[in-house]
Amino acid sequence: MPAVLLKNISKTYDKGQVKAVNNVSFDVEQGELFGLIGPDGAGKTSIFRILTTVLLADSGEAKVGELDVVKDYRAIRNKVGYMPGRFSLYQDLTVAENLQFFATIFKTSIEANYALIKDIYEQIKPFNNRPAGKLSGGMKQKLALCCALIHKPEVLFLDEPTTGVDAVSRKEFWEMLRRLKQQGITIMVSTPYMDEASLCDRIALIQSGHIMSVDRPQTIIDRFPAPLYAAKSKDIYRLLKNFRSDTAVDSCYAFGEYLHMTLKDAHHTEAFIIERAAQYNAEDFEVKRITPAIEDCFIYLMRETDVAKPNLNVQAP
Numbered sequence: 001m002p003a004v005l006l007k008n009i010s011k012t013y014d015k016g017q018v019k020a021v022n023n024v025s026f027d028v029e030q031g032e033l034f035g036l037i038g039p040d041g042a043g044k045t046s047i048f049r050i051l052t053t054v055l056l057a058d059s060g061e062a063k064v065g066e067l068d069v070v071k072d073y074r075a076i077r078n079k080v081g082y083m084p085g086r087f088s089l090y091q092d093l094t095v096a097e098n099l100q101f102f103a104t105i106f107k108t109s110i111e112a113n114y115a116l117i118k119d120i121y122e123q124i125k126p127f128n129n130r131p132a133g134k135l136s137g138g139m140k141q142k143l144a145l146c147c148a149l150i151h152k153p154e155v156l157f158l159d160e161p162t163t164g165v166d167a168v169s170r171k172e173f174w175e176m177l178r179r180l181k182q183q184g185i186t187i188m189v190s191t192p193y194m195d196e197a198s199l200c201d202r203i204a205l206i207q208s209g210h211i212m213s214v215d216r217p218q219t220i221i222d223r224f225p226a227p228l229y230a231a232k233s234k235d236i237y238r239l240l241k242n243f244r245s246d247t248a249v250d251s252c253y254a255f256g257e258y259l260h261m262t263l264k265d266a267h268h269t270e271a272f273i274i275e276r277a278a279q280y281n282a283e284d285f286e287v288k289r290i291t292p293a294i295e296d297c298f299i300y301l302m303r304e305t306d307v308a309k310p311n312l313n314v315q316a317p
C-alpha cells in the first residue's frame with residue numbers, strides 16, 4: 001500500500017475559472033523522500049492542502065495510507081505532520097512555547113518523541129526563550145520542522161520548506177530530511193528550486209496543475225531526447241534572438257550566464273553551432289556539450305505537453 005495516493009484529483013478556484021490542480025494522479029511509496037517540483041502557482045500548495053485535509057478537492061480520490069482524505073480526515077490529521085509554505089508558527093511565542101503548544105494539541109509531550117527531534121532541536125535550543133518571530137529564516141524552518149514532528153507522524157508534508165532560506169541552511173535542511181527518512185518517515189516535500197530534485201528518491205514535475213513526469217530524477221534526465229549545448233558570447237541577448245530565429249535550432253533559452261540549446265538535427269555538433277555563431281558575428285563565442293539538468297527536462301516537458309508556460313529564463317538559484 002502506498003503511503004500517499006492521488007487519483008484524478010482536480011481543484012478549481014473562483015467558480016471554476018482557476019484550474020489549480022488538473023486530473024493529478026501519482027503515489028508516494030512508504031519511506032520515500034518524494035519531491036513535488038514546480039514554479040510558483042503550479043498547484044503544489046493546493047495538493048498539499050488536499051492531502052492534509054484542509055482543502056476539499058472538486059473530484060478524484062486521495063488517500064494517506066489506507067485513510068481517505070474526506071471520510072477519515074480526523075485520523076489523517078493525527079497521522080501526518082504538515083509544515084505549510086508560509087511560516088506557520090506563533091511569532092510571539094518563544095521557541096520552547098511553540099514546541100510545547102504543538103505537543104499539547106497533539107496530546108503528547110516534548111519528552112515522548114524527543115529522540116526524533118533531538119538533532120534538529122539542539123540546534124535551536126540556545127534560542128529557547130526567543131520569540132519565533134525574531135529567529136533567522138533557517139532557525140524558523142528548524143523550529144517549524146520540530147513542531148511538525150512532535151507527534152511522530154508517519155508521513156511528513158513539507159510545502160516549500162527551503163523557499164527564502166540561504167544556501168547553507170538549505171543544504172542543512174536536506175541533510176535533516178535524509179536523517180528523518182532513515183528513521184522510516186515518509187516525506188513529501190515541494191520546492192520551486194529544481195537543483196533540489198536530485199536530493200529526492202523520486203519527483204513529480206508539475207506545471208499549471210498538470211503532472212508532466214513522475215520518476216527518479218536520474219531517469220528523467222536520462223530521457224532527455226537530444227544532445228544539449230551551452231553557448232555564450234559577449235552579447236548574449238543578441239545571440240539568443242539569433243538562435244531562436246534559426247531554423248536549425250530546436251530550442252534555445254537563457255540559463256544563468258549561458259544559453260542552453262538543442263538542434264533539430266541530432267547529427268549536428270558543436271562545429272555546426274560555431275559556424276552558425278560565426279554567421280551572426282557573435283564575439284567571444286563559446287559552446288560545449290553538457291548533461292541536462294532537471295530544469296532542462298522541465299522546459300522540454302513543458303514544450304512537449306504544451307501546458308501554460310512561465311518565464312523560461314530559468315536561473316539556477
Ligand SMILES: Nc1ncnc2c1ncn2[C@@H]1O[C@H](COP(=O)(O)OP(=O)(O)OP(=O)(O)O)[C@@H](O)[C@H]1O
Pocket residue numbers: 013014018019020038039040041042043044045046047085160
Ligand atoms: N484560494 C484561492 N483562490 C483563488 N485562486 C487560488 C487560491 N489558491 C490558489 N489559487 C491559484 O491556484 C493556482 C495554484 O496555486 P497553488 O498555491 O496551489 O500553487 P503553488 O505551486 O503552491 O504556488 P505558490 O508557491 O505560489 O503557492 C495559482 O494560480 C493560484 O493563484
